[in-house]
């Protein structure tokens with residue numbers, strides 16, 4: 001074997017190893033919130049400003065995987081009755097199909113959540129808010145909220161890749177109370193101990209980017225924002241984790257609203273008890289989220305008339 005061939009082989013091996021390490025980092029179960037966010041594979045390519053053919057193929061595949069994950073989340077949350085009209089929005093980051101940087105995947109305005117499939121999602125450029133992949137335009141408020149939340153997270157070194165905004169019934173009811181605090185009264189509540197931020201400054205629809213910036217600043221590293229008189233924002237590293245968080249947040253709010261509606265005094269866990277529950281649940285959170293989401297995906301593939309993978 002010639003020296004040139006050996007050099008080519010070593011370069012290929014190095015590039016393959018880099019891609020694998022980056023993918024493992026992105027989907028790692030270990031929380032890294034306290035450390036600087038790692039530079040993802042597609043971002044590294046973006047910094048170089050070009051992509052090789054094999055890198056571009058890898059981006060197309062990862063883009064497709066993220067599209068399928070997000071489309072499944074739209075359909076699954078709709079099947080739980082947690083969507084509202086053709087509004088509210090879920091998004092996730094993905095490597096751009098062309099290998100240059102990354103896009104924010106969102107659903108186009110006008111589509112019902114149950115109609116969302118992988119190919120129907122659009123890719124939005126995070127900096128400009130313009131559509132660079134797919135057909136259609138996302139709702140203005142979706143672009144203004146999601147792009148700003150991702151950008152603020154990047155500035156603070158947070159490793160979020162997914163943002164959900166919903167008006168789920170029980171969380172919305174909680175957001176309408178003068179004191180919307182999620183009380184530590186149940187195991188489902190305690191999993192959110194210390195991880196919820198509250199916004200009491202609702203000033204209308206997010207028709208400009210400032211509202212998105214304001215919401216992101218209030219979240220300040222928390223996974224959940226209860227948006228006063230409005231709904232919720234959920235952020236996380238993966239679609240599966242954000243899906244799990246959204247589901248259990250709504251369940252926790254439901255328990256609280258039902259318990260409060262009894263008129264009886266609430267029995268609250270102390271901080272130590274709530275903290276212990278959170279630690280126990282978060283130790284297995286990625287695995288739990290993934291297994292639950294996979295189970296739900298199997299169900300919606302049977303029930304939904306639209307195959308989310310298409």
Ligand SMILES: [Zn+2]
Nearest residue numbers: 088167230231
């Ligand atoms: Zn909203």
